[in-house]
Amino acid sequence: MDYFELYHPGLSVDCVIFGFHDNELKVLLLKMKNSKQWAVPGGFVKKQEDVDDAAIRVLKERTNIEDIYLRQFHLFGQKNRSDDSYVDSLVQDHVIREDMDSWFRQRFITVGYFALVEFSKVTPSPDQNSERCEWVPLTNIPDLILDHQEIINEALKALRNKLRFGPVGKNLLPPKFTMTELRTLYETILGEELDRRNFQRKMLSFGILDKLDETRKGGAHKAPFLYSFNEEKYNQKLIKGFDTIW
C-alpha cells in the first residue's frame, strides 16, 4: 500500500473518546506494539474523504459503533510535534514497516476530535499498530506518544466548555438514570463537587428531562426516581444552548 498515493500528506486525525463508567470518566487508548507507550486512536485522511469522515471512520473501527457524538475541537499544528527520533523508535520497535519510513517522517499536523459514547455499547478494537485497545481512567493515564497527553487535556477542556452552555449527558449515560447519576457525571467532568439541590433545580429548569414513573430499586436508601432525556427538547438546547447571559 502506497500511503502517499492514498492519503492526504502531512495530515492526521486523533480522537479522544470519552466514556463514563464506575463513576469515572475514561478514555479509549491503544497500547502500541512492542512499546510501553500508549496512544489516542487516530488515523490518516484519504485523499477522497472529508476530514470529518476520516474521524467517523476511525471511531467506528475502534469502537464498532456508529452515530457517535463527535466534535472537532482543535488543530495541533506545532512544527515540533514529532521528530526523527520518534520515527526511529517506531521502526526499531517494529511498530511500522521500514518502507513506510518516509511517510512517517513527514511533518504531521493533526485534527483533534472528541467523542462521547455510552460505555457499554463499545467493543474496543486495536488497530494495526497496537496490541491492545482499552478504557483507561482519566486519573490514571499512562505514558503517551508525541503530544497525545496535550490532546487529551485540550479535549477535556473542550468538553467542560460544552457543559457550560449546553447539555452533554445524553451521549454518556444509559437511557434511564437517576438525578444522582447525572450529577455525578457532571461533577466528574468538571472535577468539582456540585450542590445537590442547586443542581437538581437548575437541571429541571432547562426542561430537558422527563421524570419516569419508575424507580431504581436495590439500594439501601429510598428508591430514587429515574429520568430520561426528552429527545426533542434536548436537541433544541443542543442547538440554541442554555439561556445565555445576554
Place this chain on the structure above:
Amino acid sequence: MDYFELYHPGLSVDCVIFGFHDNELKVLLLKMKNSKQWAVPGGFVKKQEDVDDAAIRVLKERTNIEDIYLRQFHLFGQKNRSDDSYVDSLVQDHVIREDMDSWFRQRFITVGYFALVEFSKVTPSPDQNSERCEWVPLTNIPDLILDHQEIINEALKALRNKLRFGPVGKNLLPPKFTMTELRTLYETILGEELDRRNFQRKMLSFGILDKLDETRKGGAHKAPFLYSFNEEKYNQKLIKGFDTIW
C-alpha cells in the same frame, strides 16, 4: 520559488478579521486580481512554522499590526472545497502563474482563524494575488471565492459563542468608550437588541469595567461617562469565563 519545497502540502490558513466601525461589524477582505471575486486573507504554512504562527504572519502582513487577538475556530476539511475549474480560472485570470498550477491543484484543507482588531489601528495591505484590501460590512459581503462565505459564517458563530461566556470588547473598542458604545458592539455581534438597563447591570456585575472621571462631550444629550476595561480583571475573566451555570 518552489512552493512544494517551502510550504506544508495541502494546508492553508484563512483569517476572518473583525473590526467595529460606524456601528457596524466589518471584515477585512481582498479583491482578487482580474476577478470580481473577493477572499478572506489567507496563506500557506511554512514547513518550519507552527500553524498558529502562519496565521499571525498573514495577519501582520495584511493589517500591519501585531499582538492581535486571534483564535483558531474550525478546520475546513471537505474534499470538494476546491476543484479544477477554480484553478483554471485563477490561471486564466492571471491571478496565479502557470508554474504554480500543480501546487494550487492539490486538495487543500484550511484552518480558520478569527481575529478581533481595533479598526483605527489597521492599515490594510493587499497580497500578491489581490489588487485591493478593504473593510467590508458584514451586511454587505460581495461574491467570495471557494467556501469563504461559509468560513465567515462560522467565524461569526464562533465570535457569538465567545460572547456568551467571556468578555470580547477590549480588542474591538478604543481604550475609552461609553456604555452605549459597548452595548452597540454587543448588539451588533449578536444581531439583536439588548435591554439598556439589563445590559448595564450585567456588564457592571462582572467587575471588568473601570468608570472613568471623564465624560464624552459634544452630543446633544447629557454627556455620558466613559469607561475602560480593567486589564487585570478582564484577563481573569478571559481565562475563567463569566460565572457559569454550574
